[in-house]
Structure formats: C-alpha cells, structure tokens
Amino acid sequence: SQKIEQNSEALNIQEGKTATLTCNYTNYSPAYLQWYRQDPGRGPVFLLLIRENEKEKRKERLKVTFDTTLKQSLFHITASQPADSATYLCPGGANNLFFGTGTRLTVIP
Amino acid sequence: DAGVIQSPRHEVTEMGQEVTLRCKPISGHDYLFWYRQTMMRGLELLIYFNNNVPIDDSGMPEDRFSAKMPNASFSTLKIQPSEPRDSAVYFCASSSIRGLAGTTTGELFFGEGSRLTVL
Numbered sequence: 001s002q003k004i005e006q007n008s009e010a011l012n013i014q015e016g017k018t019a020t021l022t023c024n025y026t027n028y029s030p031a032y033l034q035w036y037r038q039d040p041g042r043g044p045v046f047l048l049l050i051r052e053n054e055k056e057k058r059k060e061r062l063k064v065t066f067d068t069t070l071k072q073s074l075f076h077i078t079a080s081q082p083a084d085s086a087t088y089l090c091p092g093g094a095n096n097l098f099f100g101t102g103t104r105l106t107v108i109p
Numbered sequence: 110d111a112g113v114i115q116s117p118r119h120e121v122t123e124m125g126q127e128v129t130l131r132c133k134p135i136s137g138h139d140y141l142f143w144y145r146q147t148m149m150r151g152l153e154l155l156i157y158f159n160n161n162v163p164i165d166d167s168g169m170p171e172d173r174f175s176a177k178m179p180n181a182s183f184s185t186l187k188i189q190p191s192e193p194r195d196s197a198v199y200f201c202a203s204s205s206i207r208g209l210a211g212t213t214t215g216e217l218f219f220g221e222g223s224r225l226t227v228l
Contacts, residue, residue: 032218043113043200043219044152089152094197097142101151 002028004092010104019077021103023090026071033073034096036089042097044089048075054055080107111227113220115201121226127189130223133182134203143186144200152200158184174185191227198222 007022023033032051038046050057050066050073057064063076077084089102114133122128126184134141142157161178164224169176174194178184188195 010172032215043202043222043224048211049216061120097154097157097217099144099152099154 002026002093004030004090004100004101006088006090006100008103009101010106011109012106013054015080015107015109017079017080019084019105019107021075021088021090021105023073023075023092024071025073027093028093029068029071030092030096032096033064034091035062035073035075036091036099038087038089038102039061043081064071069071077105082107085091113201113218114204115199115220115223117223118221119224119226120192121228123135123228124192125190127187128191128195130199130201131185132184132201132202132220133204134184135180135218136159138203138205138218139177139181139217141184142155142202142204143184144202144219146198146200146222155186186188188225191225194228196225196227198224 004023004025004083013019033049033050034049036046038044044062047061048057048064050064052068061078065074085106087104089099091097091099113135116131120128139160143155144152145155146152153168155168156176157164160177161181174188176186199221200219202219204217
C-alpha cells in the first residue's frame, strides 16, 4: 500500500544549528510533497510544496528537497531558533491527505 | 477571511451521550475534510466531501460516527453514542482544487480543532 513515513518521532537540536527532517515514501510516486507545521493546541499550517520535477524549494530559512531516486524528501531549517519548535508533518498517499504523527522538533536555547 | 471555524473548542461529555461537532469552511473552498488526532495514531483522515458530497468515508471508525454537509458553508460530525476511546482532537479542514492544476498548492486550511473528552 502507499505509505509515507517520517524517520523520527522527535528531534532535539541546539539553537543556531540546521535541523533536518526526513520523509520517505514507498509503493508510489507522488507528483508533489507538502510540509506542514503544527504548534500545540493549533491546527497544522501549510509551509511548502515541492513537485517531482523540482530538486529544491526555499522559503526564508526553510529548504525542502525531493529525491525521486531515494524516494525521499528532506526538510531543513537553517539557523534554528526556539520558535521553530513544533511538530512538522509531511502528508502522503492519494492527494497527500494522510498525515501520521509527524516529527516533533525541539530547538534548545 | 476568518479561516475555518470549528465549534465547540472543547467538549466534555459522558459515555453514551451524543456529540455534535461543527465546521464552517473557508468561503469558496469546494473540499472539506474531517480529521481526528491522538498521540498514538497522529492525524487520521475520517471523511472528506467535494461540493457537499461525501467522497471517501473509509476512515470513519464505525457506525457511531456520521458526517453531513447540508450546504457549502456548514458541516457536522456526529458521534452517537460516544465512548471514552473517542476522546481526541477533531480537526476540520477545507481546500480548493485538489491536485496539481495550475499554480494551486492543494494545501489544506485547518481549523483550531475541537477537543473532545468522553468520561
């Protein structure tokens, strides 16, 4: 079955470092991938979309890559700040509607 | 625009009672989604509508759950009878133009959620 997985439930990094989150997909070839951010007590908020013919997409300190050979998307936050602490989600499956548990990022001051 | 509006924000009820959660999507959006979020299972898709018609309800846990969308600006998710294991945060989301057509991102706009506690 079509599956998308984030490689860790939680990630702790030091402020100022680059955070890298991974999303791996199996048994299908998504035409695009999305990344969302969710803060405690709030709904997820869309951050970025990357299409299969794009290698990289940037938005301020965020960068997303899409490697169709590795079947993987990487999400980078450069110069991380405590305010970046949140859960990050990459939905998958048909129409990218299946979210899962995401990766909880904690940036330590 | 006010965004997706959900009510109530918090609901505490006793096992066996009926629960109704409400959602007002963003005006002009033609897709509406209901999700449930728990620590263990994450964010799960329950059902979604296109132009007020249910398209996929395969995520609805069981017959105790039902969802309706009587018009483009309102949807309800009902649980009857409620059970403690239904305790979760329920999110409504809306979107316009699924897929890759044109420059749309197909992003979902989520409400703030309804936190349900069934005692």
